[in-house]
Amino acid sequence: MFRENPIFSDWISRGPEWLAVLLRHKSYVLLFVGSAVLCYALTPVYIALARRNGWFDRPGGRKDHARPTPTMGGLAVFAATFVGVAVALSLGNRVSQQLREHLVYIFGAMACTTAMVLTGVLDDLRGLPPRAKLLAACVLALAAYLLGFQVQAVTVPGVGSVSLGPLSLVLSVAWIVGITHAVNLTDGLDGLAAGIGFLAAAANALVAIYLQNYYMAVMMILLAGSLLGFLPWNFHPARVFLGDTGSLGLGMFLALCSLHSAQKAHTVVMILVPLCALGYPIFDTVVTVARRTLRGQPVFVADREHIHHRLVSAGYGAGGAALRIYVGSIVLLALCLLLSSANHLVVGLGMAGVLALALFCVRVLGYLEWGGWVDQVRGRQASRLAHAAAALARLKIASAEEPAQLVEGLGVLAAEIGIDALEVDHGGQTLRWSRFARTDGRARRTLDLPAAGLAGRMELRNHGLDERFAGLWADACRQAAERAAEWTIAPNRPEAR
Numbered sequence: 278m279f280r281e282n283p284i285f286s287d288w289i290s291r292g293p294e295w296l297a298v299l300l301r302h303k304s305y306v307l308l309f310v311g312s313a314v315l316c317y318a319l320t321p322v323y324i325a326l327a328r329r330n331g332w333f334d335r336p337g338g339r340k341d342h343a344r345p346t347p348t349m350g351g352l353a354v355f356a357a358t359f360v361g362v363a364v365a366l367s368l369g370n371r372v373s374q375q376l377r378e379h380l381v382y383i384f385g386a387m388a389c390t391t392a393m394v395l396t397g398v399l400d401d402l403r404g405l406p407p408r409a410k411l412l413a414a415c416v417l418a419l420a421a422y423l424l425g426f427q428v429q430a431v432t433v434p435g436v437g438s439v440s441l442g443p444l445s446l447v448l449s450v451a452w453i454v455g456i457t458h459a460v461n462l463t464d465g466l467d468g469l470a471a472g473i474g475f476l477a478a479a480a481n482a483l484v485a486i487y488l489q490n491y492y493m494a495v496m497m498i499l500l501a502g503s504l505l506g507f508l509p510w511n512f513h514p515a516r517v518f519l520g521d522t523g524s525l526g527l528g529m530f531l532a533l534c535s536l537h538s539a540q541k542a543h544t545v546v547m548i549l550v551p552l553c554a555l556g557y558p559i560f561d562t563v564v565t566v567a568r569r570t571l572r573g574q575p576v577f578v579a580d581r582e583h584i585h586h587r588l589v590s591a592g593y594g595a596g597g598a599a600l601r602i603y604v605g606s607i608v609l610l611a612l613c614l615l616l617s618s619a620n621h622l623v624v625g626l627g628m629a630g631v632l633a634l635a636l637f638c639v640r641v642l643g644y645l646e647w648g649g650w651v652d653q654v655r656g657r658q659a660s661r662l663a664h665a666a667a668a669l670a671r672l673k674i675a676s677a678e679e680p681a682q683l684v685e686g687l688g689v690l691a692a693e694i695g696i697d698a699l700e701v702d703h704g705g706q707t708l709r710w711s712r713f714a715r716t717d718g719r720a721r722r723t724l725d726l727p728a729a730g731l732a733g734r735m736e737l738r739n740h741g742l743d744e745r746f747a748g749l750w751a752d753a754c755r756q757a758a759e760r761a762a763e764w765t766i767a768p769n770r771p772e773a774r
Contacts, residue, residue: 304372305486308361308495309502316357316506323353324510324517332402334518335759341595346515349401351523354471354503355394355530359387361499372495379492385424386496386533389417393457393529397522407577410525411458417529418453422446426453426536453532459558460528462565464519466585468512469599471519473557474527475504476606480554481531483614485538493537500530513596531555549628553613557606560635561585572745573657575664580748584638659693660745666693667749674756683757684708690753694746703761 327333327347334340334348362383366373376383396413399405427449430438441448464470482497504527510516519527535551552559561584569576588598609631616627666689673686680703688710691699699710 304365304368304370305482305494305498308365308372309498311364312357312361312499312502313506315360316353316503317509318506319353319357320350320507320510320517323347323350327517334401334520341589342515346518348518348520349398349522350507350511350517351394351397351519351526353517354500354507354519354523355390355526357503357506358496358499358530361502362387362496365495365499372491375491376495382425382537383492383496385421385426386530389421389424389533390526390530392417394522394526397520397525400521400525410461410521411454411577414454414457414525414529415450418450418457418532421453421533422449426533428452428536449536452536453529455562456532456535456555456558457525457528459555459562460531461521461524462562462583463558463585464521464524465581465583466513466589466599467515467518467595468508469585469602470524470527471504471508471511472599472603473555473606474531475501475508476603476610477531477535477551477554478504480610481535481538481551484550488538490538493534496530496534497538500527500534513594513599528558550610550613553609554606556609557584557602571657573660573664578664578667663690663693663746663749666690667746667753670753671756674753674760677757677760680706680761681708683760684710687753687757688712690749694750696750 324347327349332347332349333345334342335345336342362376366376393414396405396410400410427445428441429445430440460470460474463473478497478501482494482501485491485494485497507519511519535555538551565583566576568574568582569578569580574580585598585602588601589595593601612627612631670686670690673689674683677683677686680701683703684699684701687699687701691710692712697712701708701710
């Protein structure tokens, strides 16, 4: 309509270039703004619904928040995104036509993402073992591969496009599963997963538009808009969390769409952009797996030593840490886009510089202390014993029917991490546990259990509490306190629902 008006066309031709670009892609702009506004409006409605149904992430253990916070906010994000897809399909213009030509991919991505979101719902409400979530991701990745979400070839500098053949299945499934869990691991800080997801979706949308994969551009634009609308509610201090519902679904959706966003790429840089867009989740996951493996720690056992946790511990705070990671991700993306017209040598030097900078950053954060790594490798057996004891303690505490069994469960872990004796006060009685047949004197150091109804002391003798396992001990104490609270909270109190 506007283009048919000669006065308007003349004004546009003399106006700023960015305005002309926006008008050429006005459907994308409207979809982006619409999904952002819709998600921003839906989120407080969802928060009220979550409060009414008791869908909370409660504080304690490794968690930083001080009060129960509504979780599973990813439901609002994907509701807005999928509503946007339905609107885009009904527009009756070129955008909707392009979507209808690729309905298999559109509905395939939505179906796999929905299944991953439902897996996250089960995890948030009931708790799923890490291996169950991994299995679900693998099954869905295989289904996505059969639907056509595949890495069929890679571009090698000086050689060109090289077909992967049978390796296509392995690399495609590895990418989908890896990105799904990498994004899930970043959801340990207010606004981090949503912010990184927004940047990744925006970058993938730009690549898709450049490569004329317009249907995937629409999917990424809608996701980016929804995440932008969700961020004001999720940034520190968060009023709602994505939960595994959101982070697992976000990882799956980004993994699938990024495969298609760069599917027609013929340059190394255009293939690297989706990779760099998810650079932080990928790098943090690599560091985490390497660190846990060297320590003899189970890969799937959570801890508070991710890069974002180190930034918080360095004094930047939750909001400051998230903003620094945003800035680092934007700089990496900008560098990758600037290299799009460079030759392979310059691209290689640029990527080498990025890797060197990343290694410097993790060195500053304390990951590359040589002596520390040597000590961790030497202590692998002790770490394995401690984590095995923690798993047994969790089972004993979960099945405890009386306070004495709680203390017995805590004692299983205490014996492996340097605690010689425990005294726990509950209901007017003092319950004791000791590593030895007898213990002389009372415990000397206070042990705080993070819930009403429990108080205690622990006695540290010989080498004392091993600081490497302080997180395991805090988790066990939190679980014991929550179990004790189940016996003491009256049924009509809101917390007992």
